[in-house]
Amino acid sequence: MGARPSIKAQLQRVREDAIVGAVNRLLATKGYDAMTVDEVAAEAGMAKGSLYKMFGSKEELAGVAMVGVLDRALAFSExxxxxxxxxxxxxxxxxxxDQLKAVTRWAMATQLEGEMPSLPSHNSNLSASLQSNDAYMDRLMSLSNRLSIxxxxxxxxxxxxxxxxxxxxLYTLFARACDPVVALLKDSGQYTNEQILDWVLSTTFEGLAVRRA
Amino acid sequence: MGARPSIKAQLQRVREDAIVGAVNRLLATKGYDAMTVDEVAAEAGMAKGSLYKMFGSKEELAGVAMVGVLDRALAFSExxxxxxxxxxxxxxxxxxxDQLKAVTRWAMATQLEGEMPSLPSHNSNLSASLQSNDAYMDRLMSLSNRLSIxxxxxxxxxxxxxxxxxxxxLYTLFARACDPVVALLKDSGQYTNEQILDWVLSTTFEGLAVRRA
DNA sequence: GTCTATAGGTCGATAGAC
DNA sequence: GTCTATCGACCTATAGAC
Incomplete structure (x- = not known):
């Protein structure tokens, strides 16, 4: 068992990544309910049957995508x-x-690139599924702890x-990472990504800053 | 044609209101995609068939609910x-x-009471349907104009x-009306509605205020 | 209550590697 | 020739519509 994984395992990994990437993009653009597993399979370039060999359910797909984005956020924070x-x-x-601003800017930039999966705000059966997803909850706690410090x-x-x-x-920073204002400004087509990031970031943090006397 | 509507029309009106109220609450708690027409009919206390006599589609139901909340916002603003x-x-x-703060506080309070219908953020086929809904677009424009002044x-x-x-x-005020932070704080159960409103309102408007020197 | 379309989920056929 | 992995047709339940 050398450090180099077998060819088979590498191929498996590539296909998994293709799926997770597809889920990420579809969650970002359409949201969980409107995303279909058929679309995921098509976008990942494989049959639905093959997809179900690797992931057991649509909820699991969403969970894996969320774990992915939380892992990236954790890596960035670290x-x-x-x-x-x-x-x-x-x-x-x-x-x-400045650390908090950097993480929030990263999240908003991720959203601008269409890579921030968006979940139904706080309702639906997906929330329950995620809360019983240990991998997801573990990352969520880690990131929350890091930010809370x-x-x-x-x-x-x-x-x-x-x-x-x-x-x-903490809630505000999480919420602003998916702030619809970012998408609305982008869709208006009038501003550069940098302007959008600067504005939304500054309004967010000015609001949380110490009040003027 | 007297000022008093016929009994039949009054009954019709009551049933319509029951439906719209049900849609409002379901949109607020589950969102559009997770809401089923069966649930709406059950919540409104009538058969699905009767419901479809009054409203032609699920999208139309959402449209009517959105027009309702926009009408209330317009009445409040007026x-x-x-x-x-x-x-x-x-x-x-x-x-x-102070006018802007009052409208925003009203919207957040509406959300706290579970009466603020929430749509899929900006994606899905519902957006398209709403944008071709003249009644909806008319109210949205009116409210935007009022706030813009x-x-x-x-x-x-x-x-x-x-x-x-x-x-x-403008986008920020609309977004904060459905701010998930409000729901998260409420779900935490640690704070009173008044505290939540004061905090979220002040962070929002401090962020939009003139920068400190 | 019925119809129909759709979407989540399954399984046998098949092709290609060894 | 066997074995594994992939495919896509198929099943079924549900939800919109009448």
Whole structure:
């Protein structure tokens, strides 16, 4: 059992990635209910039967896609944390508020690229399925914990309004990652992606900042 | 043709209202795709066949519910405008930003009561159906126009950041009316409705306010 | 209550690698 | 020749429509 996986396993991996990518894009554009497994199979370039050999249900497909995006968010956050640690040791500490802004901007940019899967807001049977999905819940908790550390530091440091419940700040950042305002501005076609990101990011964080006297 | 409608017409009206109310609540809790016409009929207390005598399709049901909520928003806004006019003539002018806050608070409160129908964010075939629904588009335009007047005044008067595109402000207010943060905070069960409204409203408007120097 | 279309889910046929 | 993996026809339940 060497480090190199067998050809067969590699092929399997490629097909899985194709499926997850297709689910990601379809969830981003149509949402869970409107997405059909036939579409996923077509978009991934394989038969539905083959797809069901790898994933047992439509709900599982959504779960895997969500785990994927949470993993990317976690990787991005971890990179930020590592970089901040380096800089701090070099005598140039990074403000936690900037970390939060960076993650939120990454999420919004992901949405602009049509790669942010969107779920039905809080209803439907999918929520229940996700909440009993251990892999999903594990990532969600990890990301929430990571963000909560920065939120607490920013509130202590006076960059975030300390009178707001930390939960509210956390929920707001998650919500803004899928903010329909981003999509609406993009669809208007009047603005560049950079403008959209700057505006939505600044209105979000100005709103969470310490109130003016 | 007297002012009093016939008994038959009144009954018809009551049944229609029952249907629209049911659609409203189901759209608010499950969303359009997860809502079934069978559920609507059951919730409204009538047979599906009777329902289809009054409304031709599921899309039409959604359209009628959306027209209803927009009509309520318009009525609320019109009342605000009339009241402001009175007060202005009495020498106590009302700030346009307070009008915008009042409408947004009303929308969020409606959501907290489970009466704010939620649509699939911007995707799916429902959007297309709504955009060709004249009654819906008419109300949407009217409400947008009303809000845009206040937005322009607030930007001129320095209560809103004048460097933001008015469209962005308008989209943000519409989006916050259905902000998932409101539902998340409510579901957490830790806060009163008043706290939730105050917090979400203040973070929204602080974010849109003029930047600190 | 009935019809029909559609979409989630299954399985036997088949083709290609060894 | 066998074995595995892929395909796509098929089944069935449900939901929109009448």
């Amino acid at each position: 990179a930020l944390r590592a970089r901040a640690e380096e800089l701090a040791q070099a005598g140039r500490p990074v403000s936690p508020i 920065w939120i607490a530091e920013a509130q202590t440091g006076g960059q975030l309004n300390a009178t707001l419940p930390p939960d509210l700040v | 009342a605000l405008r009339a009241r402001a006019e009175e007060l202005a003539q009495a020498g106590r002018p009302v700030s346009p930003i 206040w937005i322009a005044e607030a930007q001129t008067g320095g209560q809103l950041n004048a460097t933001l595109p008015p469209d962005l402000v």
